[in-house]
Amino acid sequence: MGKPELQPGVALFGRTARGGRGARAAAAGLVVVLRLGRRRRDRAARERARALDRRHRPPRDARRGHRHPHRARRRRHGPLRRRGHGATPDARLRAARASRLAVSVKWGLLSTALINEAILGGAAESFEVDVIAVASRDEARARSYADEHGLERSYGSYEGLLADPDVEAVYVSLPNSLHVEWTLRALEAGKHVLVEKPFSKHPDQIEEAFDRADAAGLVLSEGFMWRHHPQAHRLTELIASGVAGRVRVVRTAFAFDLATERGTGDTRFDPALDGGALMDVGCYCISGLRLVAGDPERARGEQVVGPSGVDVVFTGALAFGDEVVGHFDCGFIVPRRAMLEVVGDEATILVPDPFTPRTPGIEVVRPGNAPESIPIEPASSYRLELENVSAAIRGEASLLLGREDAISQARTIDELYRSAAPAA
Numbered sequence: 173m174g175k176p177e178l179q180p181g182v183a184l185f186g187r188t189a190r191g192g193r194g195a196r197a198a199a200a201g202l203v204v205v206l207r208l209g210r211r212r213r214d215r216a217a218r219e220r221a222r223a224l225d226r227r228h229r230p231p232r233d234a235r236r237g238h239r240h241p242h243r244a245r246r247r248r249h250g251p252l253r254r255r256g257h258g259a260t261p262d263a264r265l266r267a268a269r270a271s272r273l274a275v276s277v278k279w280g281l282l283s284t285a286l287i288n289e290a291i292l293g294g295a296a297e298s299f300e301v302d303v304i305a306v307a308s309r310d311e312a313r314a315r316s317y318a319d320e321h322g323l324e325r326s327y328g329s330y331e332g333l334l335a336d337p338d339v340e341a342v343y344v345s346l347p348n349s350l351h352v353e354w355t356l357r358a359l360e361a362g363k364h365v366l367v368e369k370p371f372s373k374h375p376d377q378i379e380e381a382f383d384r385a386d387a388a389g390l391v392l393s394e395g396f397m398w399r400h401h402p403q404a405h406r407l408t409e410l411i412a413s414g415v416a417g418r419v420r421v422v423r424t425a426f427a428f429d430l431a432t433e434r435g436t437g438d439t440r441f442d443p444a445l446d447g448g449a450l451m452d453v454g455c456y457c458i459s460g461l462r463l464v465a466g467d468p469e470r471a472r473g474e475q476v477v478g479p480s481g482v483d484v485v486f487t488g489a490l491a492f493g494d495e496v497v498g499h500f501d502c503g504f505i506v507p508r509r510a511m512l513e514v515v516g517d518e519a520t521i522l523v524p525d526p527f528t529p530r531t532p533g534i535e536v537v538r539p540g541n542a543p544e545s546i547p548i549e550p551a552s553s554y555r556l557e558l559e560n561v562s563a564a565i566r567g568e569a570s571l572l573l574g575r576e577d578a579i580s581q582a583r584t585i586d587e588l589y590r591s592a593a594p595a596a
Contacts, residue, residue, distance in 0.1 A: 275299075275300070275566075276298075276299060276300050276301055276302040276562070277300065277301060277302070277340050277341055277364075277561075277562040277565050277566065278302050278304050278338055278339055278340045278341070279295065279301060279302065279303045279304065279305075279339070279340070279341050279342065279343060279558070280303070280304065280305040280306065280307065280325075280333045280334075280336065280339040280341070280342045280343070280363075281303060281305070281306040281307065281323075281333075281342070281343050281345065282307055282330050282333065282342050282343065282344045282345065282346060282354055282358070283307070283308065283330075283344075283345045283346045284306060284308050284313060284314065284317045285345040285346070285368075287345050287368060288306075288343075288345055290397075290554045291303070291343055291345070291554055291558070292321055293552065293554060293555075294552045294553075294554030294555035294556075294557065294558050295554075295555070295558055297552055297555045298555050298558060298559055298562075300558075300559050300562045300563065301555075301558045301559065301562050303323060304323060304324045304325055304338065304339065305318075305323060305324065305325040305326065305327065305333050305336055305338075305339055306318050306321070306323050306325075306326055306327070306333070307326070307327040307328075307329060307330045307332060307333035308326075308327075308328065309328070309329065309330070310328065311326070311327075311328025311329075312328075314326035314327055314328055330354060330357070331357075334357060334358055334361035334363060335361065339363065340363065340364060340565065341363055341364035341365065341366065341391070341561065341562070341565060342358045342363045342364075342365055342366075343366045343367075343368070343395075344358065344365060344366070344367040344368060345368045346368075347439045347442075347445040347446070347447075348370060348372075348445060348446035348447065348451055348452075349444065349445045349446040350445075351367050351368065351370075351371055351372055352371070352372050352374075352377045352378070352381060355367050355371075355381050355392070356380075356381060356384065359381065359384050359385055359388060359390055359392070360384075362388065362390070363390070364390050364391040364392070364561070364565050365385070365390070365391070365392050365393070366393050366395050366557070366558070366561050367392070367393070367394055367395060368395045369394055369395050369396050369455050369456075369459075369581075370394075370451050370452075370455040370581065370582070370585065371394045371578050371581070371582065372582055373446065373451065373582055373585045373586050373589065374582060374586065375579050375582040375583045375586060377582075378575075378578050378579050378582050379575075379579060382574075382575040382578070382579075386575075391561060391564045391565050391571060392574070392575075393560075393561050393564075393571055393572075393573050393574060393578075394573055394577065394578040394581065395557065396455075396456070396459050396573055396577075397553035397554050397556075397557040398456065398459070398526065398527045398528065398529065398553055399459065399463065399572060399573060400553050400556035400557045400560055400572060401529050401532065401548075401551060401553045401556065402532070402548055402549060402551055403523065403526070403529050403532040403533075403534065403548045404463065404526075406534060406546065406548055407463070407464075407512075407514075407521065407523060407534060408463065408464075410521055410534065410536070410546070411464060411514060411521065414518075415516075415518075415519060415521065415536055416514055416515070416516025416517075416518060416519045416520065416521050416536075417516040417517040417518025417519060418516055418517045418518075419464065419465065419494075419496055419514055419515070419516050420495075420496065420497070420515050420516060420517060421496070421497055421498070421499070421513075421514075421515040422460075422461050422464045422465050422492075422496065422497075422498040422499075422512075422513070422514055422515070423498070423499050423500065423511070423512070423513040423515070424456070424457040424458075424460040424461055424498075424499075424500040424511065424512045424513075424526070425457065425500060425501050425502065425509055425510060425511050426453040426454070426456045426457050426500075426502050426509075426510045426527055427449070427453060427485075427501065427502050427503035427504070427506045427507075427508065427509050427510075428453070428503075428504070428506070428507070428508035428509075429504070429505060429506065429507060429508070430484075430504040430505075431504070431505070433508075440452050440482070440504070441478070441480040441482055441504075442480065442482070443480065443481040443482050447480075447482045448482035448483040448484075448486070449482070449483050449484055449485060449486050449502045449503050449504045450473070450475070450483055450486040450488075450502060450585060450588060450589065451585070452502075452504075453502045453503075453527075454486050454488070454500065454502035454585075454588075455581060455585060456502075456510075456526075456527045457488075457500035457501075457502055458488075458500065458581060458584050458585065458588075459581065460500075460512045460526060460527070461490060461492075461498040461500060462577075462580060462581070462584070464496075464498075464512075464514055465490075465492035465493075465494075465496045465498055466492055466493060467492075467580045467584075468490040468491060468492055468498070468584055469491050469492060469493060470490065470491040470587075471488060471489070471490045471491075471584050471587045471588050471591065472488065472489050472490075472588070472591045472592075473486060473487065473488040473489075473588035473589065473591050473592035474486070474487050474488075474592055475487075475592040478504070478505070482504075483592075484503060484504040484505045485501070485502075485503040485504075485505065485506075486501070486502050486503065486588070486592070487499070487500065487501045487502075488500050488501075488588050490584070510524075510525060510526060510527055510528070511523065511524060511526065512526035512527075518538070519536055519537060519538045519539075520536070520537045521534060521535070521536055521537075522534070522535045522536075522537060522543075523535075528553075529548070529550075529553065532548035532549070532550060532551075533545060533546065533547055533548050534546040534548065560572050
């Protein structure tokens with residue numbers, strides 16, 4: 173910053189005794205004038221240089237009065253062009269963006285499902301992920317979705333997106349019954365795949381999909397985003413360090429009122445689309461039990477079937493190695509709730525918000541002591557999931573959730589449904 177200079181007294185605006193605006197009046201005094209050096213004068217240039225990063229800020233919830241996190245996705249690159257009509261592009265910023273895109277994985281969305289919002293939010297925070305295309309069976313719907321979310325390309329068929337040579341990986345967010353079919357088609361088209369959970373309740377289908385992925389040298393992963401969150405990693409660290417002592421019981425729960433939140437026409441009420449509480453939220457419960465205790469040796473379930481023919485309440489009891497037992501409940505007809513509890517012979521570890529951690533944190537409860545709170549830094553599970561799969565695609569990291577995890581999930585779901593089926 174430059175040195176201050178002293179200037180003679182100048183005419184200043186004054187105020188009348190009553191507080192109103194007065195006429196110009198001469199006021200004796202000194203005015204300090206600062207001559208700004210190069211650092212201040214270059215502030216605008218530095219702001220332009222930061223513009224590239226603004227698209228990666230955490231998305232804000234439009235329902236709380238903030239701007240839509242993806243609608244202006246195209247406009248976020250506006251700072252790459254200087255103000256004024258016909259202005260020339262800022263070559264340095266364009267080069268920086270080109271460099272970023274050169275190392276990011278180009279993704280496409282198979283469907284316009286609501287869950288895509290979370291994926292787009294995670295991608296918007298990452299330098300390693302770039303969602304460039306969306307497909308729908310309805311061309312107008314795909315075009316409208318792309319315009320609303322700032323995506324470069326739209327396709328009126330899933331086949332059209334899979335034929336795009338620039339799309340390296342796809343996120344399959346179709347209804348459950350279509351997960352395997354379109355995963356196989358994507359693999360045949362040479363695309364890496366992140367398929368939304370649950371992949372399938374048929375383990376043989378999942379084995380076939382991974383066989384094809386391995387043969388083609390492609391990455392395939394099931395989308396349990398919660399496993400990528402720092403909260404899940406911290407939980408496993410606490411258990412491994414012996415905080416709870418010997419683990420005896422693991423309990424999980426995940427339920428909500430689907431009809432109230434999404435309406436009775438939601439696809440998860442449709443048995444033809446592999447709907448049901450176990451498939452939708454019970455799979456999280458199983459994933460939580462398995463994270464703590466490993467693969468189950470036995471699993472038995474009980475269910476309540478709703479008017480549409482899918483399970484609207486499902487409970488399960490599972491037996492694991494080392495004499496650990498697990499229990500879960502899930503449902504579509506009760507108020508929203510979720511939890512994960514690890515009961516050891518020395519302490520209990522409680523995760524109040526395990527699967528969609530908006531308020532992450534862990535509690536350790538020891539007999540005769542106040543609960544110990546363990547804070548967890550907030551993070552986007554979807555960003556971390558996309559970054560892990562993208563890094564695996566680039567050969568820079570190991571895939572967190574691959575073949576063994578997906579097959580074990582499907583085997584457990586299959587066994588639970590078989591045990592809960594009414595006797596013939």
